[in-house]
Amino acid sequence: MSNIVRKCHLLHVCCAPDLVISYLAGARGDLFFYNPNIHPQQEYEKRLNEVLRLAKLWDLDIISVEYEPSDFFERLAGSEAGIEAEPEGGKRCEICFRLRLEKCAEVVKKSGYASFSTTLTASPKKNVQLINNFGIEVSEDTGTMYLPNIYRKSILYNDAQKLINQLGIYRQGYCGCAFSISTPY
C-alpha cells in the first residue's frame, strides 16, 4: 500500500468576491492565490488580504505565492504582437486564464492534491466555458484532475452578493491587469 497521503481539492482563487460565490456554491478545499496579472502591487495586496480574511473566517488553509508580475508579462511577451491591446475577453485573457490554471495544476501535482478548480467561473463577466476547457486541457497535459464547474450559476448567487456586502468585502473596480484599468466594471 502507498504511503502517499493525497490531499483533497485545491481551489484557485482570483479574488474575495468570487471566493464568496464559489464557497456558497459548495466549493471547498485548500485555497491557492496565484494572480500575477494583477496590477499594481497595492491592488494585488488588497485583493490578497481580503482572501486571507475569508480564509481565517472559514478556517481554510491557503497557499499564496510571492507577487511575480513578470510571470504574466513574460507570457504576453512570448505571444503575438499587440496582444496587450486586445479587448477584455480576447486572446490576452486566454493567456491569463491558462497561466493561472497551469500554475495551479503544478501545485496539485507537486503536493498530491486529488483535484482542482477555479473561482474564475464565479465571475459573470468571464467566458466560463473557455476557462473550463483550459482547465481540462491543462489537467490532461499534467496528469491532474480538473473539476469543471460554473460557480456563478449557484442558486445562492444572490445570497453571496448579500454576504459580500455584509462582510464589507472589497469589490475591485476593474478585472486586474494593467491593460484592464481603463475598462472599469
Ligand code: SF4
Ligand atoms: S482583463 Fe482580466 S482576464 Fe484579461 S488579461 Fe487582464 S486580468 Fe487577465
